[in-house]
Amino acid sequence: MSKLWGGRFTKPTDKLVEEFTASIGFDQKLAVDDIRGSLAHVKMLGACGIIPQEDANKIRQGLMTILEDVKAGTLTYTVENEDIHMNIEKYLIDRIGPVGGKLHTGRSRNDQVATDMHLYLRRETKQIVALLADLLQALVDTAEKYIDVVIPGYTHLQRAQPVLFAHHLLAYVGMFSRDAERLQDALKRIDILPLGAGALAGTTFPIDRKLVAKELGFSRIYDNSMDAVSDRDFILEFLSDASILMMHLSRFCEELVLWSSTEFGFVELDDAYCTGSSIMPQKKNPDVAELIRGKSGRVYGNLFGLLTVLKSLPLAYNKDLQEDKEGMFDTVETVKGSLALFAGMIRTMEVRKERLAKAVKEDFSNATDLADYLVRKGLPFRQAHEVIGKLVLYCVSHGKYLADLTLEEYLEHSSLFEADVYHVIDIQTVVDARNVHGGTGSEQVKKALEKAKEDTARLGVWVEQELAKEL
Structure with missing residues (x-):
């Protein structure tokens, strides 16, 4: 088969070279975007009189059939x-004849492929933000459903202080909201048109790049032709944002794996998101959470892979840039699949209230409040810290918790204790005492939940508007 670029060559390409250099095995994902770009390009060629309008119409009709x-x-x-x-160009020429060859007037595959990737990534980024909006809604709904449930809070994976379960979920709402903001901001760099840059230096034809940008919905165009064909920063930024997003999912997945274990028993994951063992009939494994956790490494790899490809490339286009696509495609599919599954897992998760109620009573996470109690009685904090530390040691050695101690036992450790100490160490009191902005107090969490609802609703409106532009 003769190549469309074969005029310079005296012998055919080696078969192994064809297979090694071909990208059709993966870049066929860009077929719709490639045709969209070509339709805009040929419209401009006709409008500018670069090719006869009759030819432009014929090419357009051929592209539409393809x-x-x-x-x-x-x-x-x-x-x-x-x-x-x-x-696609070969199909076009086969269908409408040699006039199909006029489509490539005033452009190169270099600016053509860059345009395809901008179109593809712009659309997919918006779809990922849409999935984030759905996950945020699932988290908000779940937080509201379990608004009164208290869960042990941890540092160093050791019991620290009790928090509202909704407060814990809203921490992830903060993370995923920032992920959405990062991706929305990345769209500023994705939404730039490279078409018209040619191979690297522009073109001798009197093209109208702004007309093409308007046709394809781009807000601006590259100001430098060499930058236009060699820039992959927009993909790197997306991969970086995706890596942070997957890290957040991975952290949450780790907690779900822990929480659903027999040792914790805080939540029950729905059967639809778990699998069994081929040998142990009692097993219910949190495979979805584990796999999402594992796929974070895959996305990180795609980021570092492209960074490595780009690190020594001179301007402008180099064949190395063909390696920019597979990692991008893989990341898009990985992130989209992970988000969709995770949202479903959250919506169907059952929180075991009784187990949590028992858990928060059988620890010393109210010890800080006891130290604060003594501080309010006039004892310096460092001395109060030591008193409560010894009191906890006393409890551990006697198989008791702070709520189990008698007032006499308290008084043995400090004369400042009074009968009101039991109210101070009540778990609900401990939680609600943190009534500061960003704290786990019930009033603050309710306010935070209302704000999260409003922010999620606004994001949903943005998603609806932006996806409509891609239709």
Whole structure:
């Protein structure tokens, strides 16, 4: 098969070279975006009189028939035609004749592929933000459902202080909200049109780049042609944001794995998100949470892979840049799948209230409040800290918790204790005492929940508006 670029060559490409250099095995994902870019490009070529309008119309009609085949999944691709651009152009020429070759006037595969990736990543980033909005809604709904449930809070994975379960969930609402903000901000760098940069220096044809940008919905165009074809910062930024997002999911998954274990028993994950063992009939494994946790490493790898590809590349286009796509595609699919599954896992999760109520009573997470109690009685904090430390040691050695001690036992450790000490160490009192902005007190958590509802609703409106632009 003769190449569309074969005029310079006197012998065919080695078969192994064809297979090694071909990208059609993965860049066929860009088929719709490639055709969208071509439709805008040919519209501009006709409008600017660079090719006859009749030819532009014929090319447009040919592209539309190919687009229908792409959407129907009936188009086949060949390694001989290397990539998605050459495959589609070959189909176009086969269908409408030599006039199809005019489509490539005033552009290169370099600015063409960059445009495809900007279009693809712009759309997919918005869809990921939509999935984040759904996850945020699931977290908000779950926090509201269990608004009165108290859970042990941890530092160093040791019992620290009791917190409202809703407060714990809202911590992740903060994380995932920042993830959404990062991706929304990344769209500023994704939403730039490279088409018109040519191979690296622009083109001699009187093209109208702004017309193409308007047609494709880009807010701005690259100001430098060399930057346009070699820039992959927008992909790196997306991969970085995706890595942070997956790290947040991984942290939460780790907690779900712990919480659903027999040792913790705080939550019960729905059967739909667990699997069994091939040998141990009693097992219910949190495989979805574990796999999402594991896939974070895969996304990190894609980020570091592209950073390594780019670190020594001179301007402008180099074949190394073909390695920018597979990691991007893989990250998009990994993040989308993880978010969709995680939201479902949260919605169907059962919180075991009785187990949690028992857990928060059988520890010393109210010890800080006891020290604060003595401080309010006039004892310096460091002395109060020592008194309570010895009191906890006394409890441990006698198999008791602070609520089990008699007033006489308290008075043996400090004469400042009075009967009101039992109210101070009550778990609900301990929680509600933290009535400061950002604290776990019931009033503050209710306020935070209302704000989270409002923020999530606003994000939902943004998603709806932005996805409508991609239709």
